[in-house]
Amino acid sequence: MDVPSTLLLLGLVIALLLLLRWRNKPKNLPPGPTALPLVGNILSMDNRSPFKTFLKWSKTYGPVMTAYLGSQRVLVLVGYETVKEALVDNADDFVGRAPVPFVQKILKGYGLIISNGERWRQLRRFALTTLRDFGMGRKRMEGWIHEESRHLLDTFKDTKAAPFDPTFYLSRAVSNIICALVFGQRFSYKDTHFLRLLQIISGMLQFGSSSLGQLYNVFPRLVDLFPGKHHTVVKEVDEVKAFSRGKVQEHKESLDPDNPRDFIDCFLIRLNQ
Known part of the structure:
Protein backbone atom coordinates (compact mmCIF):
# COMPACT_ATOMS: atom_id res chain seq x y z
CA MET A 1 0.00 0.00 0.00
CA ASP A 2 1.46 3.40 -1.00
CA VAL A 3 1.88 6.32 1.40
CA PRO A 4 -1.18 8.38 0.26
CA SER A 5 -3.45 5.36 0.64
CA THR A 6 -2.03 4.62 4.08
CA LEU A 7 -2.58 8.21 5.21
CA LEU A 8 -6.11 8.15 3.82
CA LEU A 9 -6.88 4.92 5.68
CA LEU A 10 -5.40 6.33 8.88
CA GLY A 11 -7.50 9.47 8.50
CA LEU A 12 -10.66 7.41 8.02
CA VAL A 13 -9.90 5.33 11.12
CA ILE A 14 -9.37 8.48 13.20
CA ALA A 15 -12.58 10.00 11.86
CA LEU A 16 -14.47 6.81 12.71
CA LEU A 17 -13.07 6.78 16.24
CA LEU A 18 -14.04 10.43 16.72
CA LEU A 19 -17.55 9.70 15.47
CA LEU A 20 -17.96 6.70 17.77
CA ARG A 21 -16.71 8.69 20.76
CA TRP A 22 -19.08 11.55 19.98
CA ARG A 23 -22.07 9.20 19.63
CA ASN A 24 -21.25 7.25 22.81
CA LYS A 25 -20.36 10.29 24.91
CA PRO A 26 -22.85 10.97 27.73
CA LYS A 27 -24.69 14.24 27.18
CA ASN A 28 -24.44 15.52 30.76
CA LEU A 29 -20.64 15.56 31.19
CA PRO A 30 -18.91 18.72 32.46
CA PRO A 31 -17.12 20.73 29.74
CA GLY A 32 -13.50 20.06 28.90
CA PRO A 33 -10.81 20.25 26.22
CA THR A 34 -11.28 18.32 22.98
CA ALA A 35 -9.67 14.89 23.19
CA LEU A 36 -7.93 12.94 20.44
CA PRO A 37 -8.67 9.25 19.77
CA LEU A 38 -6.57 6.80 21.81
CA VAL A 39 -4.27 9.42 23.40
CA GLY A 40 -6.99 11.69 24.79
CA ASN A 41 -5.60 14.96 26.18
CA ILE A 42 -2.16 13.62 27.08
CA LEU A 43 -0.30 15.40 24.29
CA SER A 44 -1.49 18.80 25.53
CA MET A 45 -0.61 18.13 29.18
CA ASP A 46 2.52 19.02 31.13
CA ASN A 47 3.79 15.51 31.95
CA ARG A 48 6.03 16.74 34.75
CA SER A 49 3.35 18.86 36.43
CA PRO A 50 -0.13 17.85 35.21
CA PHE A 51 -1.76 20.06 37.84
CA LYS A 52 -0.46 23.14 36.03
CA THR A 53 -2.35 22.07 32.93
CA PHE A 54 -5.52 21.46 34.95
CA LEU A 55 -5.24 24.92 36.53
CA LYS A 56 -4.88 26.45 33.08
CA TRP A 57 -7.87 24.55 31.70
CA SER A 58 -10.03 25.48 34.69
CA LYS A 59 -9.85 29.14 33.63
CA THR A 60 -11.66 28.15 30.43
CA TYR A 61 -13.90 25.27 31.50
CA GLY A 62 -14.48 26.00 35.18
CA PRO A 63 -13.54 24.13 38.41
CA VAL A 64 -15.27 20.90 37.30
CA MET A 65 -14.26 19.53 33.90
CA THR A 66 -13.88 16.38 31.85
CA ALA A 67 -10.52 15.20 30.52
CA TYR A 68 -9.22 12.02 28.93
CA LEU A 69 -6.04 10.20 29.93
CA GLY A 70 -5.74 8.02 26.88
CA SER A 71 -9.15 6.39 26.53
CA GLN A 72 -9.85 6.77 30.27
CA ARG A 73 -12.36 9.52 31.00
CA VAL A 74 -11.68 11.40 34.26
CA LEU A 75 -13.46 14.11 36.19
CA VAL A 76 -11.09 16.90 37.24
CA LEU A 77 -11.80 19.06 40.30
CA VAL A 78 -9.84 22.29 40.73
CA GLY A 79 -9.83 24.57 43.77
CA TYR A 80 -10.25 24.12 47.51
CA GLU A 81 -14.00 24.73 47.67
CA THR A 82 -14.73 22.33 44.80
CA VAL A 83 -12.57 19.55 46.24
CA LYS A 84 -14.03 20.08 49.73
CA GLU A 85 -17.59 19.89 48.42
CA ALA A 86 -16.85 16.57 46.71
CA LEU A 87 -14.50 14.79 49.11
CA VAL A 88 -15.80 16.17 52.43
CA ASP A 89 -19.40 17.34 52.05
CA ASN A 90 -20.27 14.41 49.74
CA ALA A 91 -17.63 11.96 50.94
CA ASP A 92 -19.79 8.84 50.62
CA ASP A 93 -20.37 9.50 46.92
CA PHE A 94 -16.65 10.01 46.20
CA VAL A 95 -15.13 7.40 48.51
CA GLY A 96 -14.14 5.06 45.66
CA ARG A 97 -10.73 5.08 44.00
CA ALA A 98 -10.18 4.84 40.27
CA PRO A 99 -8.08 1.82 39.25
CA VAL A 100 -4.43 2.71 38.62
CA PRO A 101 -3.05 -0.01 36.32
CA PHE A 102 0.50 -0.07 37.69
CA VAL A 103 -0.69 -0.13 41.31
CA GLN A 104 -3.17 -2.85 40.38
CA LYS A 105 -0.34 -4.87 38.83
CA ILE A 106 1.68 -4.63 42.04
CA LEU A 107 -1.01 -4.95 44.72
CA LYS A 108 -3.54 -7.11 42.82
CA GLY A 109 -6.41 -4.99 44.14
CA TYR A 110 -5.46 -5.38 47.81
CA GLY A 111 -4.41 -2.70 50.28
CA LEU A 112 -5.77 0.49 51.82
CA ILE A 113 -4.57 3.10 49.34
CA ILE A 114 -6.00 2.19 45.94
CA SER A 115 -8.90 -0.16 46.52
CA ASN A 116 -12.68 -0.29 46.55
CA GLY A 117 -15.65 -2.34 47.64
CA GLU A 118 -16.85 -3.90 50.87
CA ARG A 119 -13.55 -5.66 51.57
CA TRP A 120 -11.74 -2.33 51.46
CA ARG A 121 -14.35 -0.71 53.75
CA GLN A 122 -13.96 -3.44 56.35
CA LEU A 123 -10.16 -3.36 56.15
CA ARG A 124 -10.11 0.43 56.44
CA ARG A 125 -12.44 0.34 59.46
CA PHE A 126 -10.30 -2.34 61.11
CA ALA A 127 -7.06 -0.48 60.36
CA LEU A 128 -8.31 2.82 61.80
CA THR A 129 -9.58 1.13 64.98
CA THR A 130 -6.40 -0.90 65.47
CA LEU A 131 -4.02 1.99 64.81
CA ARG A 132 -5.97 4.14 67.25
CA ASP A 133 -5.77 1.41 69.91
CA PHE A 134 -2.03 1.14 69.37
CA GLY A 135 -1.35 4.79 69.92
CA MET A 136 -2.31 6.75 66.81
CA GLY A 137 -2.76 10.27 68.16
CA ARG A 138 -2.06 9.19 71.76
CA LYS A 139 0.78 9.33 74.28
CA ARG A 140 2.12 5.94 73.23
CA MET A 141 2.77 7.10 69.71
CA GLU A 142 4.20 10.35 71.03
CA GLY A 143 6.78 8.25 72.88
CA TRP A 144 7.73 6.43 69.67
CA ILE A 145 8.11 9.75 67.89
CA HIS A 146 10.32 11.15 70.67
CA GLU A 147 12.51 8.05 70.57
CA GLU A 148 12.86 8.19 66.80
CA SER A 149 13.62 11.91 66.98
CA ARG A 150 16.57 11.16 69.25
CA HIS A 151 17.95 8.64 66.76
CA LEU A 152 17.46 11.17 63.96
CA LEU A 153 19.27 13.92 65.88
CA ASP A 154 22.16 11.55 66.62
CA THR A 155 22.42 10.85 62.88
CA PHE A 156 22.48 14.58 62.13
CA LYS A 157 25.27 15.05 64.68
CA ASP A 158 27.32 12.35 62.97
CA THR A 159 27.53 14.55 59.87
CA LYS A 160 29.88 16.89 61.80
CA ALA A 161 27.99 19.94 60.48
CA ALA A 162 28.86 19.03 56.87
CA PRO A 163 26.19 19.75 54.22
CA PHE A 164 23.84 16.81 53.59
CA ASP A 165 20.51 15.96 51.98
CA PRO A 166 18.00 15.25 54.80
CA THR A 167 15.44 13.53 52.55
CA PHE A 168 16.56 9.94 53.09
CA TYR A 169 17.26 10.54 56.80
CA LEU A 170 13.70 11.77 57.32
CA SER A 171 12.21 8.87 55.36
CA ARG A 172 14.06 6.44 57.65
CA ALA A 173 12.58 8.12 60.72
CA VAL A 174 9.02 8.19 59.38
CA SER A 175 9.30 4.59 58.15
CA ASN A 176 10.53 3.43 61.55
CA ILE A 177 7.47 4.90 63.28
CA ILE A 178 5.27 3.00 60.82
CA CYS A 179 7.33 -0.15 61.45
CA ALA A 180 6.81 0.25 65.20
CA LEU A 181 3.05 0.27 64.63
CA VAL A 182 2.95 -2.55 62.09
CA PHE A 183 5.87 -4.85 63.02
CA GLY A 184 6.36 -3.87 66.67
CA GLN A 185 10.00 -2.89 66.11
CA ARG A 186 12.24 -0.21 64.69
CA PHE A 187 15.33 -0.76 62.52
CA SER A 188 18.81 0.66 62.72
CA TYR A 189 19.53 3.39 60.19
CA LYS A 190 22.50 1.25 59.14
CA ASP A 191 20.46 -1.92 58.62
CA THR A 192 21.23 -2.77 54.98
CA HIS A 193 18.00 -4.76 54.53
CA PHE A 194 15.92 -1.87 55.88
CA LEU A 195 17.72 0.61 53.63
CA ARG A 196 17.19 -1.66 50.62
CA LEU A 197 13.43 -1.79 51.27
CA LEU A 198 13.25 2.00 51.55
CA GLN A 199 15.18 2.31 48.30
CA GLY A 208 4.75 6.19 39.33
CA SER A 209 5.29 9.91 38.81
CA SER A 210 7.64 9.50 35.82
CA SER A 211 6.64 9.87 32.17
CA LEU A 212 6.93 6.10 31.65
CA GLY A 213 4.82 5.45 34.74
CA GLN A 214 2.08 7.75 33.48
CA LEU A 215 2.29 6.15 30.03
CA TYR A 216 1.92 2.72 31.63
CA ASN A 217 -1.26 3.81 33.41
CA VAL A 218 -2.74 4.89 30.07
CA PHE A 219 -1.58 1.95 27.91
CA PRO A 220 -0.68 -0.85 30.37
CA ARG A 221 -1.00 -3.78 27.97
CA LEU A 222 1.02 -2.04 25.28
CA VAL A 223 3.83 -0.93 27.60
CA ASP A 224 4.02 -4.42 29.14
CA LEU A 225 5.08 -5.76 25.74
CA PHE A 226 8.34 -3.79 25.86
CA PRO A 227 11.34 -3.98 28.19
CA GLY A 228 11.79 -1.15 30.63
CA LYS A 229 11.93 0.11 34.19
CA HIS A 230 8.39 -1.11 34.92
CA HIS A 231 9.51 -4.75 34.87
CA THR A 232 12.40 -3.96 37.22
CA VAL A 233 10.13 -2.17 39.69
CA VAL A 234 7.69 -5.10 39.81
CA LYS A 235 10.53 -7.55 40.58
CA GLU A 236 11.92 -5.25 43.28
CA VAL A 237 8.53 -4.86 44.95
CA ASP A 238 8.48 -8.65 45.27
CA GLU A 239 11.36 -8.22 47.75
CA VAL A 240 9.15 -6.01 49.93
CA LYS A 241 6.35 -8.58 49.75
CA ALA A 242 8.76 -11.37 50.73
CA PHE A 243 9.98 -9.32 53.71
CA SER A 244 6.39 -8.69 54.84
CA ARG A 245 5.47 -12.37 54.48
CA GLY A 246 8.49 -13.26 56.61
CA LYS A 247 7.38 -10.87 59.35
CA VAL A 248 3.85 -12.28 59.26
CA GLN A 249 5.23 -15.81 59.64
CA GLU A 250 7.35 -14.72 62.63
CA HIS A 251 4.25 -13.24 64.25
CA LYS A 252 2.24 -16.41 63.62
CA GLU A 253 4.89 -18.49 65.40
CA SER A 254 5.01 -16.22 68.47
CA LEU A 255 1.40 -15.01 68.60
CA ASP A 256 -0.29 -14.57 71.98
CA PRO A 257 -3.99 -13.84 71.32
CA ASP A 258 -4.35 -12.28 74.77
CA ASN A 259 -1.46 -9.84 74.30
CA PRO A 260 -1.33 -8.38 70.79
CA ARG A 261 1.92 -6.51 70.18
CA ASP A 262 1.24 -4.65 66.97
CA PHE A 263 -0.95 -4.34 63.88
CA ILE A 264 0.04 -7.73 62.47
CA ASP A 265 -0.90 -9.50 65.71
CA CYS A 266 -4.30 -7.80 65.73
CA PHE A 267 -4.86 -8.75 62.11
CA LEU A 268 -3.99 -12.41 62.75
CA ILE A 269 -6.28 -12.52 65.78
CA ARG A 270 -9.11 -11.03 63.73
CA LEU A 271 -8.58 -13.63 60.99
CA ASN A 272 -8.92 -16.43 63.54
CA GLN A 273 -12.19 -15.13 64.97
Whole structure:
Protein backbone atom coordinates (compact mmCIF):
# COMPACT_ATOMS: atom_id res chain seq x y z
CA MET A 1 0.00 0.00 0.00
CA ASP A 2 1.46 3.40 -1.00
CA VAL A 3 1.88 6.32 1.40
CA PRO A 4 -1.18 8.38 0.26
CA SER A 5 -3.45 5.36 0.64
CA THR A 6 -2.03 4.62 4.08
CA LEU A 7 -2.58 8.21 5.21
CA LEU A 8 -6.11 8.15 3.82
CA LEU A 9 -6.88 4.92 5.68
CA LEU A 10 -5.40 6.33 8.88
CA GLY A 11 -7.50 9.47 8.50
CA LEU A 12 -10.66 7.41 8.02
CA VAL A 13 -9.90 5.33 11.12
CA ILE A 14 -9.37 8.48 13.20
CA ALA A 15 -12.58 10.00 11.86
CA LEU A 16 -14.47 6.81 12.71
CA LEU A 17 -13.07 6.78 16.24
CA LEU A 18 -14.04 10.43 16.72
CA LEU A 19 -17.55 9.70 15.47
CA LEU A 20 -17.96 6.70 17.77
CA ARG A 21 -16.71 8.69 20.76
CA TRP A 22 -19.08 11.55 19.98
CA ARG A 23 -22.07 9.20 19.63
CA ASN A 24 -21.25 7.25 22.81
CA LYS A 25 -20.36 10.29 24.91
CA PRO A 26 -22.85 10.97 27.73
CA LYS A 27 -24.69 14.24 27.18
CA ASN A 28 -24.44 15.52 30.76
CA LEU A 29 -20.64 15.56 31.19
CA PRO A 30 -18.91 18.72 32.46
CA PRO A 31 -17.12 20.73 29.74
CA GLY A 32 -13.50 20.06 28.90
CA PRO A 33 -10.81 20.25 26.22
CA THR A 34 -11.28 18.32 22.98
CA ALA A 35 -9.67 14.89 23.19
CA LEU A 36 -7.93 12.94 20.44
CA PRO A 37 -8.67 9.25 19.77
CA LEU A 38 -6.57 6.80 21.81
CA VAL A 39 -4.27 9.42 23.40
CA GLY A 40 -6.99 11.69 24.79
CA ASN A 41 -5.60 14.96 26.18
CA ILE A 42 -2.16 13.62 27.08
CA LEU A 43 -0.30 15.40 24.29
CA SER A 44 -1.49 18.80 25.53
CA MET A 45 -0.61 18.13 29.18
CA ASP A 46 2.52 19.02 31.13
CA ASN A 47 3.79 15.51 31.95
CA ARG A 48 6.03 16.74 34.75
CA SER A 49 3.35 18.86 36.43
CA PRO A 50 -0.13 17.85 35.21
CA PHE A 51 -1.76 20.06 37.84
CA LYS A 52 -0.46 23.14 36.03
CA THR A 53 -2.35 22.07 32.93
CA PHE A 54 -5.52 21.46 34.95
CA LEU A 55 -5.24 24.92 36.53
CA LYS A 56 -4.88 26.45 33.08
CA TRP A 57 -7.87 24.55 31.70
CA SER A 58 -10.03 25.48 34.69
CA LYS A 59 -9.85 29.14 33.63
CA THR A 60 -11.66 28.15 30.43
CA TYR A 61 -13.90 25.27 31.50
CA GLY A 62 -14.48 26.00 35.18
CA PRO A 63 -13.54 24.13 38.41
CA VAL A 64 -15.27 20.90 37.30
CA MET A 65 -14.26 19.53 33.90
CA THR A 66 -13.88 16.38 31.85
CA ALA A 67 -10.52 15.20 30.52
CA TYR A 68 -9.22 12.02 28.93
CA LEU A 69 -6.04 10.20 29.93
CA GLY A 70 -5.74 8.02 26.88
CA SER A 71 -9.15 6.39 26.53
CA GLN A 72 -9.85 6.77 30.27
CA ARG A 73 -12.36 9.52 31.00
CA VAL A 74 -11.68 11.40 34.26
CA LEU A 75 -13.46 14.11 36.19
CA VAL A 76 -11.09 16.90 37.24
CA LEU A 77 -11.80 19.06 40.30
CA VAL A 78 -9.84 22.29 40.73
CA GLY A 79 -9.83 24.57 43.77
CA TYR A 80 -10.25 24.12 47.51
CA GLU A 81 -14.00 24.73 47.67
CA THR A 82 -14.73 22.33 44.80
CA VAL A 83 -12.57 19.55 46.24
CA LYS A 84 -14.03 20.08 49.73
CA GLU A 85 -17.59 19.89 48.42
CA ALA A 86 -16.85 16.57 46.71
CA LEU A 87 -14.50 14.79 49.11
CA VAL A 88 -15.80 16.17 52.43
CA ASP A 89 -19.40 17.34 52.05
CA ASN A 90 -20.27 14.41 49.74
CA ALA A 91 -17.63 11.96 50.94
CA ASP A 92 -19.79 8.84 50.62
CA ASP A 93 -20.37 9.50 46.92
CA PHE A 94 -16.65 10.01 46.20
CA VAL A 95 -15.13 7.40 48.51
CA GLY A 96 -14.14 5.06 45.66
CA ARG A 97 -10.73 5.08 44.00
CA ALA A 98 -10.18 4.84 40.27
CA PRO A 99 -8.08 1.82 39.25
CA VAL A 100 -4.43 2.71 38.62
CA PRO A 101 -3.05 -0.01 36.32
CA PHE A 102 0.50 -0.07 37.69
CA VAL A 103 -0.69 -0.13 41.31
CA GLN A 104 -3.17 -2.85 40.38
CA LYS A 105 -0.34 -4.87 38.83
CA ILE A 106 1.68 -4.63 42.04
CA LEU A 107 -1.01 -4.95 44.72
CA LYS A 108 -3.54 -7.11 42.82
CA GLY A 109 -6.41 -4.99 44.14
CA TYR A 110 -5.46 -5.38 47.81
CA GLY A 111 -4.41 -2.70 50.28
CA LEU A 112 -5.77 0.49 51.82
CA ILE A 113 -4.57 3.10 49.34
CA ILE A 114 -6.00 2.19 45.94
CA SER A 115 -8.90 -0.16 46.52
CA ASN A 116 -12.68 -0.29 46.55
CA GLY A 117 -15.65 -2.34 47.64
CA GLU A 118 -16.85 -3.90 50.87
CA ARG A 119 -13.55 -5.66 51.57
CA TRP A 120 -11.74 -2.33 51.46
CA ARG A 121 -14.35 -0.71 53.75
CA GLN A 122 -13.96 -3.44 56.35
CA LEU A 123 -10.16 -3.36 56.15
CA ARG A 124 -10.11 0.43 56.44
CA ARG A 125 -12.44 0.34 59.46
CA PHE A 126 -10.30 -2.34 61.11
CA ALA A 127 -7.06 -0.48 60.36
CA LEU A 128 -8.31 2.82 61.80
CA THR A 129 -9.58 1.13 64.98
CA THR A 130 -6.40 -0.90 65.47
CA LEU A 131 -4.02 1.99 64.81
CA ARG A 132 -5.97 4.14 67.25
CA ASP A 133 -5.77 1.41 69.91
CA PHE A 134 -2.03 1.14 69.37
CA GLY A 135 -1.35 4.79 69.92
CA MET A 136 -2.31 6.75 66.81
CA GLY A 137 -2.76 10.27 68.16
CA ARG A 138 -2.06 9.19 71.76
CA LYS A 139 0.78 9.33 74.28
CA ARG A 140 2.12 5.94 73.23
CA MET A 141 2.77 7.10 69.71
CA GLU A 142 4.20 10.35 71.03
CA GLY A 143 6.78 8.25 72.88
CA TRP A 144 7.73 6.43 69.67
CA ILE A 145 8.11 9.75 67.89
CA HIS A 146 10.32 11.15 70.67
CA GLU A 147 12.51 8.05 70.57
CA GLU A 148 12.86 8.19 66.80
CA SER A 149 13.62 11.91 66.98
CA ARG A 150 16.57 11.16 69.25
CA HIS A 151 17.95 8.64 66.76
CA LEU A 152 17.46 11.17 63.96
CA LEU A 153 19.27 13.92 65.88
CA ASP A 154 22.16 11.55 66.62
CA THR A 155 22.42 10.85 62.88
CA PHE A 156 22.48 14.58 62.13
CA LYS A 157 25.27 15.05 64.68
CA ASP A 158 27.32 12.35 62.97
CA THR A 159 27.53 14.55 59.87
CA LYS A 160 29.88 16.89 61.80
CA ALA A 161 27.99 19.94 60.48
CA ALA A 162 28.86 19.03 56.87
CA PRO A 163 26.19 19.75 54.22
CA PHE A 164 23.84 16.81 53.59
CA ASP A 165 20.51 15.96 51.98
CA PRO A 166 18.00 15.25 54.80
CA THR A 167 15.44 13.53 52.55
CA PHE A 168 16.56 9.94 53.09
CA TYR A 169 17.26 10.54 56.80
CA LEU A 170 13.70 11.77 57.32
CA SER A 171 12.21 8.87 55.36
CA ARG A 172 14.06 6.44 57.65
CA ALA A 173 12.58 8.12 60.72
CA VAL A 174 9.02 8.19 59.38
CA SER A 175 9.30 4.59 58.15
CA ASN A 176 10.53 3.43 61.55
CA ILE A 177 7.47 4.90 63.28
CA ILE A 178 5.27 3.00 60.82
CA CYS A 179 7.33 -0.15 61.45
CA ALA A 180 6.81 0.25 65.20
CA LEU A 181 3.05 0.27 64.63
CA VAL A 182 2.95 -2.55 62.09
CA PHE A 183 5.87 -4.85 63.02
CA GLY A 184 6.36 -3.87 66.67
CA GLN A 185 10.00 -2.89 66.11
CA ARG A 186 12.24 -0.21 64.69
CA PHE A 187 15.33 -0.76 62.52
CA SER A 188 18.81 0.66 62.72
CA TYR A 189 19.53 3.39 60.19
CA LYS A 190 22.50 1.25 59.14
CA ASP A 191 20.46 -1.92 58.62
CA THR A 192 21.23 -2.77 54.98
CA HIS A 193 18.00 -4.76 54.53
CA PHE A 194 15.92 -1.87 55.88
CA LEU A 195 17.72 0.61 53.63
CA ARG A 196 17.19 -1.66 50.62
CA LEU A 197 13.43 -1.79 51.27
CA LEU A 198 13.25 2.00 51.55
CA GLN A 199 15.18 2.31 48.30
CA ILE A 200 12.71 0.00 46.53
CA ILE A 201 9.67 1.89 47.82
CA SER A 202 11.24 5.21 46.84
CA GLY A 203 11.98 3.85 43.36
CA MET A 204 8.40 2.64 42.97
CA LEU A 205 7.01 6.07 43.89
CA GLN A 206 9.43 7.81 41.53
CA PHE A 207 8.43 5.49 38.70
CA GLY A 208 4.75 6.19 39.33
CA SER A 209 5.29 9.91 38.81
CA SER A 210 7.64 9.50 35.82
CA SER A 211 6.64 9.87 32.17
CA LEU A 212 6.93 6.10 31.65
CA GLY A 213 4.82 5.45 34.74
CA GLN A 214 2.08 7.75 33.48
CA LEU A 215 2.29 6.15 30.03
CA TYR A 216 1.92 2.72 31.63
CA ASN A 217 -1.26 3.81 33.41
CA VAL A 218 -2.74 4.89 30.07
CA PHE A 219 -1.58 1.95 27.91
CA PRO A 220 -0.68 -0.85 30.37
CA ARG A 221 -1.00 -3.78 27.97
CA LEU A 222 1.02 -2.04 25.28
CA VAL A 223 3.83 -0.93 27.60
CA ASP A 224 4.02 -4.42 29.14
CA LEU A 225 5.08 -5.76 25.74
CA PHE A 226 8.34 -3.79 25.86
CA PRO A 227 11.34 -3.98 28.19
CA GLY A 228 11.79 -1.15 30.63
CA LYS A 229 11.93 0.11 34.19
CA HIS A 230 8.39 -1.11 34.92
CA HIS A 231 9.51 -4.75 34.87
CA THR A 232 12.40 -3.96 37.22
CA VAL A 233 10.13 -2.17 39.69
CA VAL A 234 7.69 -5.10 39.81
CA LYS A 235 10.53 -7.55 40.58
CA GLU A 236 11.92 -5.25 43.28
CA VAL A 237 8.53 -4.86 44.95
CA ASP A 238 8.48 -8.65 45.27
CA GLU A 239 11.36 -8.22 47.75
CA VAL A 240 9.15 -6.01 49.93
CA LYS A 241 6.35 -8.58 49.75
CA ALA A 242 8.76 -11.37 50.73
CA PHE A 243 9.98 -9.32 53.71
CA SER A 244 6.39 -8.69 54.84
CA ARG A 245 5.47 -12.37 54.48
CA GLY A 246 8.49 -13.26 56.61
CA LYS A 247 7.38 -10.87 59.35
CA VAL A 248 3.85 -12.28 59.26
CA GLN A 249 5.23 -15.81 59.64
CA GLU A 250 7.35 -14.72 62.63
CA HIS A 251 4.25 -13.24 64.25
CA LYS A 252 2.24 -16.41 63.62
CA GLU A 253 4.89 -18.49 65.40
CA SER A 254 5.01 -16.22 68.47
CA LEU A 255 1.40 -15.01 68.60
CA ASP A 256 -0.29 -14.57 71.98
CA PRO A 257 -3.99 -13.84 71.32
CA ASP A 258 -4.35 -12.28 74.77
CA ASN A 259 -1.46 -9.84 74.30
CA PRO A 260 -1.33 -8.38 70.79
CA ARG A 261 1.92 -6.51 70.18
CA ASP A 262 1.24 -4.65 66.97
CA PHE A 263 -0.95 -4.34 63.88
CA ILE A 264 0.04 -7.73 62.47
CA ASP A 265 -0.90 -9.50 65.71
CA CYS A 266 -4.30 -7.80 65.73
CA PHE A 267 -4.86 -8.75 62.11
CA LEU A 268 -3.99 -12.41 62.75
CA ILE A 269 -6.28 -12.52 65.78
CA ARG A 270 -9.11 -11.03 63.73
CA LEU A 271 -8.58 -13.63 60.99
CA ASN A 272 -8.92 -16.43 63.54
CA GLN A 273 -12.19 -15.13 64.97
